[in-house]
Amino acid sequence: MMGSENQEAHPHASREEMQSLILDESSSSSSTSKSFSSYRSAMTTLSESHHPLSLPIATSPAESDPLLSPRPPPQHRHLQSPKSTGNPNMQPPLYFADVGAVNGIESPSPSQSLEKSSPFSRSSSSSSSEYIKIAVSNPQKEVQSSNKIVPGGNTYVTYLITTKTNLPDFGASEFSVRRRFKDVVTLSDRLVEAYRGFLIPPRPDKNVVESQVMQKQEFVEQRRVALEKYLRRLADHPVIRKSDELRVFLQVQGRLPLAASADVASRVIDGAVKLPRQLLGDAPSTIGPQDAVQPAKGGRDLLRMFKELKQYVANDWGGSRPLVDEEDKEFLEKKERLRDLEQQLSNTSQQAESLVKAQQDMGETMGELGLAFLKLTKFENEEAVLNAQRIRAADMKNVATAAVKASRYYRGLNAQTVSHLDTLHEYMGLMLSVHTAFSDRASALLTVQTLLSELSSLNSRAEKLETSSSKRFGGDRSRFRRVEELREAIRVTEDAKNCAVREYQRIKENNRIEIERLDAERKADFLSMLKGFVTNQVFYSEKIGNEWAKVAEATSGYERESS
Amino acid sequence: MQQRSFSGVSQSPRSPSKQPPYLAVSVTDPAKMGNGVQAYISYKVITKTNLPEYQGLEKIVIRRYSDFVWLRDRLFEKYKGIFIPPLPEKSTVEKFRFTAEFIEMRRQALDIFVNRIASHHELQQSEDLRIFLQADEQTMERARSQESGIFKKKPADLMQIFKDVQSRVSDVVLGKEKPVEELNPDFEKLKRYVFELEDHLAEAQKHAYRLVKRHRELGQSLSDFGRAVKLLGACEGEALGKAFAELGAKSEMLSVKLQKEAQHLLMNFEEPLKDYVRAVHSVKGTIAERAAAFRQHCELAETIKLKEIDLNKLRLTRSERTADAEHEYEELKADGEEARRRFETIVRLMNEEMVRFQEEKTLDMGLAFHEFAKGQSRLANGIADAWRSLLPKLEACSSS
Numbered sequence: 001m002m003g004s005e006n007q008e009a010h011p012h013a014s015r016e017e018m019q020s021l022i023l024d025e026s027s028s029s030s031s032t033s034k035s036f037s038s039y040r041s042a043m044t045t046l047s048e049s050h051h052p053l054s055l056p057i058a059t060s061p062a063e064s065d066p067l068l069s070p071r072p073p074p075q076h077r078h079l080q081s082p083k084s085t086g087n088p089n090m091q092p093p094l095y096f097a098d099v100g101a102v103n104g105i106e107s108p109s110p111s112q113s114l115e116k117s118s119p120f121s122r123s124s125s126s127s128s129s130e131y132i133k134i135a136v137s138n139p140q141k142e143v144q145s146s147n148k149i150v151p152g153g154n155t156y157v158t159y160l161i162t163t164k165t166n167l168p169d170f171g172a173s174e175f176s177v178r179r180r181f182k183d184v185v186t187l188s189d190r191l192v193e194a195y196r197g198f199l200i201p202p203r204p205d206k207n208v209v210e211s212q213v214m215q216k217q218e219f220v221e222q223r224r225v226a227l228e229k230y231l232r233r234l235a236d237h238p239v240i241r242k243s244d245e246l247r248v249f250l251q252v253q254g255r256l257p258l259a260a261s262a263d264v265a266s267r268v269i270d271g272a273v274k275l276p277r278q279l280l281g282d283a284p285s286t287i288g289p290q291d292a293v294q295p296a297k298g299g300r301d302l303l304r305m306f307k308e309l310k311q312y313v314a315n316d317w318g319g320s321r322p323l324v325d326e327e328d329k330e331f332l333e334k335k336e337r338l339r340d341l342e343q344q345l346s347n348t349s350q351q352a353e354s355l356v357k358a359q360q361d362m363g364e365t366m367g368e369l370g371l372a373f374l375k376l377t378k379f380e381n382e383e384a385v386l387n388a389q390r391i392r393a394a395d396m397k398n399v400a401t402a403a404v405k406a407s408r409y410y411r412g413l414n415a416q417t418v419s420h421l422d423t424l425h426e427y428m429g430l431m432l433s434v435h436t437a438f439s440d441r442a443s444a445l446l447t448v449q450t451l452l453s454e455l456s457s458l459n460s461r462a463e464k465l466e467t468s469s470s471k472r473f474g475g476d477r478s479r480f481r482r483v484e485e486l487r488e489a490i491r492v493t494e495d496a497k498n499c500a501v502r503e504y505q506r507i508k509e510n511n512r513i514e515i516e517r518l519d520a521e522r523k524a525d526f527l528s529m530l531k532g533f534v535t536n537q538v539f540y541s542e543k544i545g546n547e548w549a550k551v552a553e554a555t556s557g558y559e560r561e562s563s
Numbered sequence: 564m565q566q567r568s569f570s571g572v573s574q575s576p577r578s579p580s581k582q583p584p585y586l587a588v589s590v591t592d593p594a595k596m597g598n599g600v601q602a603y604i605s606y607k608v609i610t611k612t613n614l615p616e617y618q619g620l621e622k623i624v625i626r627r628y629s630d631f632v633w634l635r636d637r638l639f640e641k642y643k644g645i646f647i648p649p650l651p652e653k654s655t656v657e658k659f660r661f662t663a664e665f666i667e668m669r670r671q672a673l674d675i676f677v678n679r680i681a682s683h684h685e686l687q688q689s690e691d692l693r694i695f696l697q698a699d700e701q702t703m704e705r706a707r708s709q710e711s712g713i714f715k716k717k718p719a720d721l722m723q724i725f726k727d728v729q730s731r732v733s734d735v736v737l738g739k740e741k742p743v744e745e746l747n748p749d750f751e752k753l754k755r756y757v758f759e760l761e762d763h764l765a766e767a768q769k770h771a772y773r774l775v776k777r778h779r780e781l782g783q784s785l786s787d788f789g790r791a792v793k794l795l796g797a798c799e800g801e802a803l804g805k806a807f808a809e810l811g812a813k814s815e816m817l818s819v820k821l822q823k824e825a826q827h828l829l830m831n832f833e834e835p836l837k838d839y840v841r842a843v844h845s846v847k848g849t850i851a852e853r854a855a856a857f858r859q860h861c862e863l864a865e866t867i868k869l870k871e872i873d874l875n876k877l878r879l880t881r882s883e884r885t886a887d888a889e890h891e892y893e894e895l896k897a898d899g900e901e902a903r904r905r906f907e908t909i910v911r912l913m914n915e916e917m918v919r920f921q922e923e924k925t926l927d928m929g930l931a932f933h934e935f936a937k938g939q940s941r942l943a944n945g946i947a948d949a950w951r952s953l954l955p956k957l958e959a960c961s962s963s
Contacts, residue, residue: 337798344795351784351791358784362777369770376763383756388921392928399932406939523803527961530806534957537950545943551936558929 363410789814
């Protein structure tokens, strides 16, 4: 987590600051003069520029290879003192360091800089010796060679994805692949399908843009950062990190062997991917009841789609109660609570953006005031005829210097504020995952309901047929056959229903576990965010206060004179 | 606040009083008078003095803004060469005319104005000042309406003078008959200094005003943020919810501090800067007066020379008009002498005034800087303290 609790780093930070403080008349760096219209742009904007006050990254000391050291327990954060640069593990182009540090943001200290910085990641608490470290780098343009019809072809960008891990499934400790954004979309779609009920991190936006914009450096860099964040979040998820889909994505060379279409059957026929382990229940057949419980998508499931739609409508408008209801009161309460949370998160996130903008404006204007006074000072000194002018010039210079310093502190404060309050934004994104997880549950329930009503109608048809044929003395062979067929359908449907119920239960359980995890991690992350935010404010406010106190002291004579 | 209630007063030989002489003035108690478009603000002007020229030890009169303007204009006319203290501007925006903030700022500025006059060794002896401080309202009104327009220099005239000052080079280039200019290098330097100073000051004042706005904006966004955080806390509940609630409360508290500091900054830093800019305008006015006096003096000198030539001609021809011409010539010479004296007085006074002006400004700005720094330090430390007090509570939350 991009925490900043470590107080000991602060003197280190301030010394560096002082050294790099030059009272130059040039305006502030371009990064922070852009308006913070959204967090995303703010984060990436900050990441691109080299902040004049940015520090070399402070990293935690490690007895052994830092990549192998487990994340230390939270209460020890305060005791760690970060070392300065020179960490041999930070070699370009592999960005294994803290995201904040890579972005050049000056921070009082990221105490575990080599740990993953995304929220919602406490995987190490349970399996502290396991790790996956992912880095995304080296974007390159490539041409789609297969499309020779259009001259110039279709160009796209690929990224080098490097993984270091000690998880046994991978069979190797370090490897790289090249992937394009489309592959990431595929991975994301596959995961969402396979891990129903789980909170799957939202993938980066697609951005429908022209190919020209695609190749612009800034966009590519933004995307690289977003991809890295996304993959790291996936790797942090305790269940997804062990998934086939992710492993294949990270490891298999060449074309990504995950199908883009959602057709379950064709996937299996391709044989490229094993069905997710969770779904392999009893007797695995090529298309078995377990496939019947996959959400109805794709051409082969049209019939099923219609049936479920009918059921959905019946649930909502028919007034007839479905045979199985969402009765879990606890769930409904949680759902309500999470909806409230989402709304408040959105509101707070907005206000946080305003706060950041106000802080930025304050810093800018303070800086401009300082520069104006510096010009005045220079002017008075050059034109000075009387001593009073020189004295005034000296006073002015004090004020100007303090104002310029304060302005830089405001900038630092703001950079940190952005990174702390970004947690709000992250969790807003996660709310999307919550929606998906809940709708997985809803659709699983719908499947159960559909199958149940199917069963009941089959049963009543069978009954009707049986009673009617028993009236016909002598037995109608075709009717008998029809009854047999119905009975067979009922058996299959019964099996499918049982599968569907198991699936629904499974998803319910996934929901429950994930929501619990969300709550626990959110609490930890938010507390960390608050601590970081507050510590940051204290740090910079003290610095600013000290600067002005010096000037107040130097000018205190004037107060005595006039009273 | 810059108060100069006790002013050093030059000892008048006619007042051998045991007590040291004093003249203390204050402008207080703004009150809204009248209704609608005619409405205006009146102020109480309290004079405490033991000077014999004044009636009694204490006098209270009611004055309005245009009375102050009258006083300033009279002084400008009578005391050429002296930088008359500046007045706050007329309010151009109708809706702010009666806000508490504007009224207080104006009152403060008027108080400083009168005090500066009362403590200036020349200006404090002015008859017009005495009228201003003592006359009843009717007398004051009469005086005010009489003077309007007669002595006031139209802004256009002033602008022309400034243009003359600035366009000397172009005149030479264009071969225009240029107006007579003082060829004093020190004066040239002074003019350039004053004009450039005004530019720099105006810029600084602009940023100072913006800074006030930034404080208000930051205060507002902290308040909004605090409220949002509190609502978020209500969703979370338990320890985390409490943490959010505390943060929200602190945020709102700091918002109040910021608004207060914004006001302090406005009154004690931005306003003195504006005052400085106004003072520079006043200096420009005096420069214009000096130029006008010089021109007059030169023109008269020219006229006298011509007259002398005429007179000599007449003397030679023994004309009857010689006596009259002699008479006129003597009068002209007296006028010329008067004009020269006036001009030289202005030059002398200006030199003294520049010294006084620079010293006064160093003190004024020194105090303004001090207030600025004090306020910023107070604010920053207040912010640090407020947030710091939250840290142990946050610690408690994470361990629970």
